[in-house]
Amino acid sequence: MQDSTQLSTPERPHHSLAAGLCLGAALLMAGGAQAWDGLVEKQVFEMDAYTTRGGETIADLAVGWEAYGTLNEARNNAILITHFFSGTSHAAGRYEEEGPAGYWDSIIGPGKPLDTDEYYIIASDTLVNLNAHAPNVTTTGPASLHPETGEPWGLDFPVVTIGDFVDVQKALLESQGIERLHAVMGASMGALQAYEWASTYPDRVERLIPVIGAGEADPWLLATLAAWAAPIRVDANWNGGDYYDGEPPLDGLREALKLVTLNANHWQWANETFDRSWADEQADPARDLDARYAIEQTLDDIAAARAEQADANHLLYLVRANQTFMAGHGESLEAGLAAIEAPTLMLYSEDDLVFAPQSVKRTAELIGADGTPVELIPLAGTRGHLDGVVAIDQAGDRLRAFLAE
Amino acid sequence: MQDSTQLSTPERPHHSLAAGLCLGAALLMAGGAQAWDGLVEKQVFEMDAYTTRGGETIADLAVGWEAYGTLNEARNNAILITHFFSGTSHAAGRYEEEGPAGYWDSIIGPGKPLDTDEYYIIASDTLVNLNAHAPNVTTTGPASLHPETGEPWGLDFPVVTIGDFVDVQKALLESQGIERLHAVMGASMGALQAYEWASTYPDRVERLIPVIGAGEADPWLLATLAAWAAPIRVDANWNGGDYYDGEPPLDGLREALKLVTLNANHWQWANETFDRSWADEQADPARDLDARYAIEQTLDDIAAARAEQADANHLLYLVRANQTFMAGHGESLEAGLAAIEAPTLMLYSEDDLVFAPQSVKRTAELIGADGTPVELIPLAGTRGHLDGVVAIDQAGDRLRAFLAE
Structure with a gap:
């Protein structure tokens, strides 16, 4: 309405x-x-x-x-x-x-x-x-x-x-x-x-x-933004930015967005919101390299949801717009x-x-x-x-x- | 001697x-x-x-x-x-x-x-x-x-x-x-x-x-460590950790090490050590998406040097040892x-x-x-x-x- x-x-x-x-x-x-x-x-x-x-x-x-x-x-x-x-x-x-x-x-x-x-x-x-x-x-x-x-x-x-x-x-x-x-x-x-x-x-x-x-x-922001861009460029699906008729670089995009979420927050938030719980109580991180902690799962879930609506090249261009x-x-x-x-x-x-x-x-x-x-x-x-x-x-x-x- | x-x-x-x-x-x-x-x-x-x-x-x-x-x-x-x-x-x-x-x-x-x-x-x-x-x-x-x-x-x-x-x-x-x-x-x-x-x-x-x-x-460290591991897992050369008879995931390893360097520092260091200079005075970041700033170049160079002596799986195991x-x-x-x-x-x-x-x-x-x-x-x-x-x-x-x- x-x-x-x-x-x-x-x-x-x-x-x-x-x-x-x-x-x-x-x-x-x-x-x-x-x-x-x-x-x-x-x-x-x-x-x-x-x-x-x-x-x-x-x-x-x-x-x-x-x-x-x-x-x-x-x-x-x-x-x-x-x-x-x-x-x-x-x-x-x-x-x-x-x-x-x-x-x-x-x-x-x-x-x-x-x-x-x-x-x-x-x-x-x-x-x-x-x-x-x-x-x-x-x-x-x-x-x-x-x-x-x-x-x-x-x-x-x-x-x-x-x-x-x-x-x-x-x-x-x-x-x-x-x-x-x-x-x-x-x-x-x-x-x-x-x-x-x-x-x-x-x-x-x-x-x-x-x-x-x-x-x-400032230089700190220049470097922080570069870190956000990095996982996308590492993802082979990024393919130099040419991925629109193939698989988009979703792995890299998700990791980029995870960093954005983490950097935009603060340790006070992490430590008051989460504890050391495992993501899956059956999967002990001390036994299984692929097992995760709850905070990792939450950040991964947030990033995955955001990545569905986002575009990896757009993130790189935004990084550059902010850097300049x-x-x-x-x-x-x-x-x-x-x-x-x-x-x-x-x-x-x-x-x-x-x-x-x-x-x-x-x-x-x-x-x-x-x-x-x-x-x-x-x-x-x-x-x-x-x-x-x-x-x-x-x-x-x-x-x-x-x-x- | x-x-x-x-x-x-x-x-x-x-x-x-x-x-x-x-x-x-x-x-x-x-x-x-x-x-x-x-x-x-x-x-x-x-x-x-x-x-x-x-x-x-x-x-x-x-x-x-x-x-x-x-x-x-x-x-x-x-x-x-x-x-x-x-x-x-x-x-x-x-x-x-x-x-x-x-x-x-x-x-x-x-x-x-x-x-x-x-x-x-x-x-x-x-x-x-x-x-x-x-x-x-x-x-x-x-x-x-x-x-x-x-x-x-x-x-x-x-x-x-x-x-x-x-x-x-x-x-x-x-x-x-x-x-x-x-x-x-x-x-x-x-x-x-x-x-x-x-x-x-x-x-x-x-x-x-x-x-x-x-x-x-603490949860903040759990998440920070997970962010360090992420670029390695995104790198296709990582191949689920099985890369010793092929190309190692050096791109991912370098980006992981770049994050380690950045997180271990502080904005005071970045902003007192660097300015907004370009890495290459012929390559304007506002004109070329691949151009970088000097601080990016420095962090990349440090990471590249460290990656030559490092192993990507070892980094993942260290992340886990710290997390647990x-x-x-x-x-x-x-x-x-x-x-x-x-x-x-x-x-x-x-x-x-x-x-x-x-x-x-x-x-x-x-x-x-x-x-x-x-x-x-x-x-x-x-x-x-x-x-x-x-x-x-x-x-x-x-x-x-x-x-x-």
């Missing part, structure tokens, strides 16, 4: 940038005061062609998006939510009554800190989204069909950056007539997109809310962060094993160096990096106030 | 346990007051047969060992050093004048905290040692030839535990007439062996010095640690990403619960877990005093 105030493109029309602007005008008329009921319809934004910041052309680009709340007549109440590495645009609400809620549903909705009675909250799937085969995800990447050959792009797909993610989002927003964002907020890789928005388009971003992310990929990130994509981090003018609220975890707290703090210092207001708030919890996703509600009051300032 | 006071078995004779005792008597005569000059000869201890704690028999077992200093007439000045996951018995000194020093050379030697003028310091390669193909390592494991078939054991080799490592060391020490240890000290997996010594043989251990290790493998560890290998950690009677000096890092500081602290509490003296000292540094190896010298004064108490 779709709320009548939701943005709707029933036949998924092909939106060029120009067509998008027309849709924006149509939205203006559809807008109303009715409350958002939490049911979400995934929609698709299309572009005839997109030219990457690296100068490569991607024809017939499409990304999924969804929105919560209503765009006001001035079109100045939009908040963009940018998603994390393994995430999608499903930040809040449900696709069906009994379905799973979006990852930040605790803070997005009627009366919640990101109040859908007040704001129009929009999120889109990134280019090269990990979950290329998920039913509610639309993305363009190596697994997409090349329009000229009708075959998957594979590694012929251009390397894309966080800047490209942002520029596609910008086209999406312009298609709805949105020229300025009340705020941009994202976690982890979403934080990178948020920094990039505020650095590249400072006159379009009124407030910046980066969560569990720093202004560049430096806010503003210019000569220096200092310049990229100095370009940010929006008042900034940063949330982070002292136990983050992906984005070093040290780098997050340096980011805050550099943003604030020229007088831009910056507030840096630690998140409590036992999940490390993931506290920025699963424990975001603790920052609800501050988020609500920051958005009203 | 070998110091004449060193233990020497020129023709690597076959030492049964009984023969070992005879050798011990011979040593007594060879002992002298001459200073140890830092040159080390790797030696080999052999057993006709060893029965694992799991009840399996390993015939023709051999492990390498080396020693620094002189065993006194009372044979009560021995300190056993137990090595870490990727380590060997090369704890101190050099095999040749210009060769690399052992990993704890900063604290072991004449006049150093572990003073070879006073103590007889001995270290042995573990069973299933990772570096099965290193010139100065002797070990028995899946890569060893099964005495009956003349073929490598492969996965027919029994799963062995830290307890087995200890029991082989016990046989080695008994072969030299050593019934009690002045101290046992080890880092990481070496700490596990040290706990096991003190728990299983409390009347043989006078002082316990576990460094960067806890009394059991609980001091005393009994019903409970509490009982295993209560069995420890030796005064204990524990060194650890608050930034350890392998052994959770929380688990180290709990270990100290449980050892001390019945009144056993325990001291827990944090190590400073930027290497996380590895500070227990590379920054051990900061604990030198305390180690010297503890050994004299």
